[in-house]
Amino acid sequence: MIKVRGLTKSFGGQPVLRGVDLDVPDGSITVIIGRSGGGKSVFLKHLLGLLRPDSGEVMINGTDITHLGSRAMDEVRQHYGVVFQGGALFDSLTCFDNVAFPLREKTELGPDEIAKRVEQRLEQVGLAGVGAKYPAEISGGMRKRVAIARALVTEPEIVFFDEPTTGLDPVLVNTIHRLILTLHRAYGFTAVMVSHEIPEIFELADTVAMLHEGRIVAVGPPAAIQGSPNPVVQQFIRGEPELKA
Amino acid sequence: MAEPAVPVVVRPFEIIGRRTIELIEVLGRFGSFFLLALVSMVTPPFKTRAFVDRLHYIGYRSLLIIILTGAFTGMVLGLQVSLTLSRFGSEAFLGPAVALSLIRELGPVLAALMVTGRAGSALTAEIGIMRITEQIDALTVMALSPFRYLVTPSILAGIVTFPLMTALFDVVGIFGGYLVGVKLLGLSEGTYFGEMRTFVDLHDVMTGFWKSLSFGAIVTWVATYKGFYVGHGAEGVARATTQAVVLASVLILVWDYFMGSILP
Numbered sequence: 001m002i003k004v005r006g007l008t009k010s011f012g013g014q015p016v017l018r019g020v021d022l023d024v025p026d027g028s029i030t031v032i033i034g035r036s037g038g039g040k041s042v043f044l045k046h047l048l049g050l051l052r053p054d055s056g057e058v059m060i061n062g063t064d065i066t067h068l069g070s071r072a073m074d075e076v077r078q079h080y081g082v083v084f085q086g087g088a089l090f091d092s093l094t095c096f097d098n099v100a101f102p103l104r105e106k107t108e109l110g111p112d113e114i115a116k117r118v119e120q121r122l123e124q125v126g127l128a129g130v131g132a133k134y135p136a137e138i139s140g141g142m143r144k145r146v147a148i149a150r151a152l153v154t155e156p157e158i159v160f161f162d163e164p165t166t167g168l169d170p171v172l173v174n175t176i177h178r179l180i181l182t183l184h185r186a187y188g189f190t191a192v193m194v195s196h197e198i199p200e201i202f203e204l205a206d207t208v209a210m211l212h213e214g215r216i217v218a219v220g221p222p223a224a225i226q227g228s229p230n231p232v233v234q235q236f237i238r239g240e241p242e243l244k245a
Numbered sequence: 246m247a248e249p250a251v252p253v254v255v256r257p258f259e260i261i262g263r264r265t266i267e268l269i270e271v272l273g274r275f276g277s278f279f280l281l282a283l284v285s286m287v288t289p290p291f292k293t294r295a296f297v298d299r300l301h302y303i304g305y306r307s308l309l310i311i312i313l314t315g316a317f318t319g320m321v322l323g324l325q326v327s328l329t330l331s332r333f334g335s336e337a338f339l340g341p342a343v344a345l346s347l348i349r350e351l352g353p354v355l356a357a358l359m360v361t362g363r364a365g366s367a368l369t370a371e372i373g374i375m376r377i378t379e380q381i382d383a384l385t386v387m388a389l390s391p392f393r394y395l396v397t398p399s400i401l402a403g404i405v406t407f408p409l410m411t412a413l414f415d416v417v418g419i420f421g422g423y424l425v426g427v428k429l430l431g432l433s434e435g436t437y438f439g440e441m442r443t444f445v446d447l448h449d450v451m452t453g454f455w456k457s458l459s460f461g462a463i464v465t466w467v468a469t470y471k472g473f474y475v476g477h478g479a480e481g482v483a484r485a486t487t488q489a490v491v492l493a494s495v496l497i498l499v500w501d502y503f504m505g506s507i508l509p
């Protein structure tokens with residue numbers, strides 16, 4: 001269970017988060033939508049312990065992580081898997097080694113067992129056989145899928161996705177969404193995802209939350225968001241340009 | 246965001262004060278970065294593979310440029326020093342003159358400047374790109390220390406490889422001087438190496454050794470720091486790379502003078 005209360009953060013006097021409240025129940029898929037530059041990545045980085053808030057709390061399974069030291073934070077991160085916006089694969093490693101990396105560095109598994117698990121993950125994301133390639137040698141969509149394989153290889157309890165489909169063509173968007181859904185059914189992790197893909201994410205999400213001007217202005221099941229009376233929400237999901245008085 | 250109004254006469258002091266505080270902050274961060282690197286060199290977990298990788302990256306891949314610049318530095322020295330010495334009729338001292346200049350001064354400094362240009366800039370760019378593409382964040386959220394994978398092995402590799410590369414530079418340079426002095430200008434081989442053996446002491450070699458070792462630490466320290474705290478975007482990486490090369494080069498020369506004045 002992730003519970004965020006009153007989270008605020010400014011950069012150089014410029015407020016980005018102005019009091020975010022959000023609950024993410026165990027095993028659900030929560031998708032955060034909102035304008036580009038609206039602070040979605042910044043919000044996610046608070047959940048990951050990469051940024052410290054000016055005020056507010058982030059409870060992960062009952063622990064407020066905003067005051068944790070790096071050792072204790074690493075303890076919490078043992079349960080995390082993260083897919084970064086650009087994939088954040090290690091350039092110097094092959095795709096196979098990228099996926100194997102968390103297992104090699106953090107577990108006592110032998111090379112055969114690691115190879116087996118990595119092959120299995122790559123197959124799950126439809127990339128059996130590209131293990132020997134370097135990230136620079138494959139397409140953007142493939143890189144995102146390798147990143148998903150890497151995030152899931154340690155069987156994390158909570159998986160964070162920062163725009164896993166941005167910049168991909170519509171077919172690939174659906175492929176990746178279906179992949180996330182399949183893996184979610186298989187492993188039952190809690191997912192927190194930032195996405196712009198409207199309307200596709202309404203098929204995927206259990207809960208949709210809209211971040212606008214530093215606050216969550218609407219939160220609920222997809223149907224409730226689609227039917228929301230809030231004009232800001234309607235404007236966003238219809239893709240209308242903003243009207244500034 | 247409105248700042249409190251300050252009387253005009255106080256403004257300059259306010260600016261000086263703010264700049265001073267910023268400078269102290271940056272210096273503190275720069276210093277504690279190095280301390281943290283030193284501490285993580287002697288406390289587990291050690292990232293041996295990353296270290297070997299860095300030896301290859303900083304050391305092995307700089308060999309060609311070291312041999313090339315070493316040879317020409319020695320040849321230029323051979324030529325210029327023979328010209329000077331012949332005016333005093335003391336060509337016999339060409340060997341020790343070339344060897345001492347290389348071992349005490351030019352070897353450590355030029356080798357360090359060459360490696361800064363080749364490997365230091367690449368190190369800053371590589372770590373900077375890892376920062377802006379969130380690879381450093383990826384390590385952090387895997388509960389792995391990016392510092393131990395990227396910074397510590399690089400600085401350690403710098404400390405190990407710089408003295409070795411300086412030694413190579415010196416040896417190649419001495420042979421460059423030999424080529425010009427003996428093969429071209431006709432000095433006897435026995436004189437060139439014999440006088441060198443008489444005049445070059447262990448403490449000269451140690452001076453060069455300590456210099457090159459500290460240059461290794463300085464170059465990799467600056468390069469990794471600039472990469473680790475790179476600004477936003479591709480321009481950030483470009484700027485950091487330039488800054489790293491300039492700062493490392495200036496520090497090499499300043500530190501060289503300092504070492505020269507405290508070492509025998």
Ligand SMILES: Nc1ncnc2c1ncn2[C@@H]1O[C@H](COP(=O)(O)OP(=O)(O)O)[C@@H](O)[C@H]1O
Pocket residue numbers: 011016034035036037038039040041042043
């Ligand atoms: N480390 C940082 N320092 C300063 N400003 C930042 C930093 N990270 C993000 N910002 C700013 O915060 C705002 C929100 O960014 P972000 O969370 O990346 O938006 P998005 O919703 O598109 O993910 C942007 O204006 C961005 O420039």
Ligand SMILES: [Mg+2]
Pocket residue numbers: 040041042085162163
């Ligand atoms: Mg973002």
